[in-house]
Amino acid sequence: MSKKLIPPGLTYLANNIVLNDNIIGSRKKDGAKWAKNLKFSPNTETVFFAGCGYQYSSELETLMSLIRSIDKSPINTEITMNLAIFQRKLGLDLGGVYRKVMTRGGEADAQPLISAVKVLKKIGIDLGYLGEDEPCCGGLLYYIGMQKEFNSHAKDVHSRLKAKGVKEIISLVPSCTFTLKSLVPKGAGSDDNIKVRHFCEVVNESLDSLKPRLPQKVKVTYHDPCQLSRSLGLIDEPRRILSAIENVELVEPTWTKGKFSTCCGGGGGFEAVFPELSHTLAVNRARELTETEPDIIVTHCPGCIMQIEGGLKELGVKNVQVLDLAQVVGMALEV
Amino acid sequence: MSVFSEYKKNMMGAAHNDRIRLALSRGIASYRSNVNTALEKFPHSVQLAEEVLQIKAQSIIDMEKLAQQACESIESNKGKAYIAKTAEDALELIGKLTGTDKLIVKAKSMTSEEIHVREYLEEKGNEVYETDLGEFIIQKLNSSPMHILSPAIHVPKEDVAELFSNITGEKLPPDDIGKMVETARKLLREKYFEADIGMSGANVVSADTGTLFLIENEGNINLATGAPPIHIALVGMEKLVPTLSDAFKVAEVTWRYANYTIPSYVSLISGPSKTGDIEKVITYGAHGPKEFHVIFLDDGRTELAKNPVLRQALYCLRCGGCLYECPVFAVTAGKFGDKYFTGVGAVWAAIISESIEKAASIAYSCLMCGRCKERCPMEIDVPSMMIELKKYLVEGEDNTAAE
Numbered sequence: 001m002s003k004k005l006i007p008p009g010l011t012y013l014a015n016n017i018v019l020n021d022n023i024i025g026s027r028k029k030d031g032a033k034w035a036k037n038l039k040f041s042p043n044t045e046t047v048f049f050a051g052c053g054y055q056y057s058s059e060l061e062t063l064m065s066l067i068r069s070i071d072k073s074p075i076n077t078e079i080t081m082n083l084a085i086f087q088r089k090l091g092l093d094l095g096g097v098y099r100k101v102m103t104r105g106g107e108a109d110a111q112p113l114i115s116a117v118k119v120l121k122k123i124g125i126d127l128g129y130l131g132e133d134e135p136c137c138g139g140l141l142y143y144i145g146m147q148k149e150f151n152s153h154a155k156d157v158h159s160r161l162k163a164k165g166v167k168e169i170i171s172l173v174p175s176c177t178f179t180l181k182s183l184v185p186k187g188a189g190s191d192d193n194i195k196v197r198h199f200c201e202v203v204n205e206s207l208d209s210l211k212p213r214l215p216q217k218v219k220v221t222y223h224d225p226c227q228l229s230r231s232l233g234l235i236d237e238p239r240r241i242l243s244a245i246e247n248v249e250l251v252e253p254t255w256t257k258g259k260f261s262t263c264c265g266g267g268g269g270f271e272a273v274f275p276e277l278s279h280t281l282a283v284n285r286a287r288e289l290t291e292t293e294p295d296i297i298v299t300h301c302p303g304c305i306m307q308i309e310g311g312l313k314e315l316g317v318k319n320v321q322v323l324d325l326a327q328v329v330g331m332a333l334e335v
Numbered sequence: 336m337s338v339f340s341e342y343k344k345n346m347m348g349a350a351h352n353d354r355i356r357l358a359l360s361r362g363i364a365s366y367r368s369n370v371n372t373a374l375e376k377f378p379h380s381v382q383l384a385e386e387v388l389q390i391k392a393q394s395i396i397d398m399e400k401l402a403q404q405a406c407e408s409i410e411s412n413k414g415k416a417y418i419a420k421t422a423e424d425a426l427e428l429i430g431k432l433t434g435t436d437k438l439i440v441k442a443k444s445m446t447s448e449e450i451h452v453r454e455y456l457e458e459k460g461n462e463v464y465e466t467d468l469g470e471f472i473i474q475k476l477n478s479s480p481m482h483i484l485s486p487a488i489h490v491p492k493e494d495v496a497e498l499f500s501n502i503t504g505e506k507l508p509p510d511d512i513g514k515m516v517e518t519a520r521k522l523l524r525e526k527y528f529e530a531d532i533g534m535s536g537a538n539v540v541s542a543d544t545g546t547l548f549l550i551e552n553e554g555n556i557n558l559a560t561g562a563p564p565i566h567i568a569l570v571g572m573e574k575l576v577p578t579l580s581d582a583f584k585v586a587e588v589t590w591r592y593a594n595y596t597i598p599s600y601v602s603l604i605s606g607p608s609k610t611g612d613i614e615k616v617i618t619y620g621a622h623g624p625k626e627f628h629v630i631f632l633d634d635g636r637t638e639l640a641k642n643p644v645l646r647q648a649l650y651c652l653r654c655g656g657c658l659y660e661c662p663v664f665a666v667t668a669g670k671f672g673d674k675y676f677t678g679v680g681a682v683w684a685a686i687i688s689e690s691i692e693k694a695a696s697i698a699y700s701c702l703m704c705g706r707c708k709e710r711c712p713m714e715i716d717v718p719s720m721m722i723e724l725k726k727y728l729v730e731g732e733d734n735t736a737a738e
Binding site: 003010231261265277285 | 350367662663665691700702703704705706722725727730
């Protein structure tokens, strides 16, 4: 019984949460950079929760493609991952190194966050944002079996949010949303709960007054993120939103949708343990989705976007775009 | 090489095998269409499954009591019944009952796979035949099952043709499945009647009457349990339910979610064969077995039942539906698991496997996507079980919810 039983790829990510308060091990202020041109309310009663996924997605993508290529090479991933931890102990900022060497600006990846914020403001929500002070939800710790670490992290998250006077969170990343909504209160052992809603719930409620419209007809298929559909039960909401957008034709796979939707292959930290296999599953899912012949694949999770884009690339599909629902709504509301 | 590295290597080996993926993608498509047809034709199945879940949940709590009761029922039916605490106890018992130099015909049983009954009997100098077609193929290939219901799901017909050609010395055409089935029938036909012992498992057992339910389509279970003079059944204790009518419900839900409207055969066996046709004197061993032995296997099950989250693994009816919904299984087949597969398999591995590293490897290869739970008639919450199991693996027993 020990942490030695946790595959190294996961301990690497877990260490990042514990040491750097984000999954990728970046400096916090790099994460909050996406929001620099947005105006937020100074009132932090209702805050937007950005999550690690989109804030650090350029790093995450680079890191994952690196892990994948290592996984395919004769060098063992386990060794490499241990090496990564060792390097960091020496004070190397790996996230930073990868970012400088291999990524583009990074702000393009945060587009779903920017769209989500603009949409929420259009709906009329007095929206605050914690920026650098936004805690990492720490969900991964829970999912990989590090319950003690998760519980102490959850206490910290809870008290930090409370200290900022947060009463309600509107969150975009499905797994962060579920963690903040269900796991953090349990882990923190607190009854004084903060209300947590997902972006699509908020949009769905205001749908009648929004009149979203895209300039031209598009065929859209929707991929349910596992955490959004099966954990949070948000299956109808994204579909209602998409169907309400003028000029959107929703086409879906016959079987693999809603509660029977196929995982993109990035669930439960799987991609850090079985990167090559994870990519295979992404290709399989991308194939199921492209069989509906869409112009756009819409989903609602940074992990799913990364996976499905990888799958499409492998399949050689170039004319299909993968977007977060927040981006589509943003476009349809011209925000 | 570490346990995890070796496990991962095997997973990737399967993932790189296009034939496995092709065979499985066909299997998955046909499962989905068949199960939908079966559920549409018998729509009460969904509600029946909810009822069965209640029956199972209570039965798992009462497992030890039910095992005692079932033993008494079987004894009063003039059969012999035993409770084996460990795999070793069960094997020793089976060894004593069979002896050596026997011809044994076996029906497919996951529980017997779990404790390696065939290998044990062969070591003792017995000749053992797996009679389920898939299991027969696996035995002859010296391979291991890749699916709980369709053990040879990963073997394409061409490979079966070649295998059978080698056994019979007659060249079989690579795409004549009818011919392959006929060959297996011929190879096994005599064995049922020459056999000293027939062995089986059971899908569900009613404690009040001591009745074993065996669901099948091929007819091999009928023959293997009916023709030889001795029938030995090895049954996991989790298969017990209180009453005969409970058992009927469990059986129907099992085959329905295993994608059958109705299987060809369901055998109900409660005791040895008997007759009173001559002067009303009850005499045992009429046309069927004279001896009927049932071994209920614990092997960690009562321990597992104490954990309120992990206990769900014991609700499993082994319908196999979840496997068809697992995106990882679709690529790696039975390499995602040990003796039992996918997420549920990780829990079983932790309980019955000697290697905790193996259980960890399986647990960390679960996506925790939860689609299996949507399919499962017992609504087994695999993601929650994985989290609980990992917690147990990482932090030790002191922190399990059972404490």
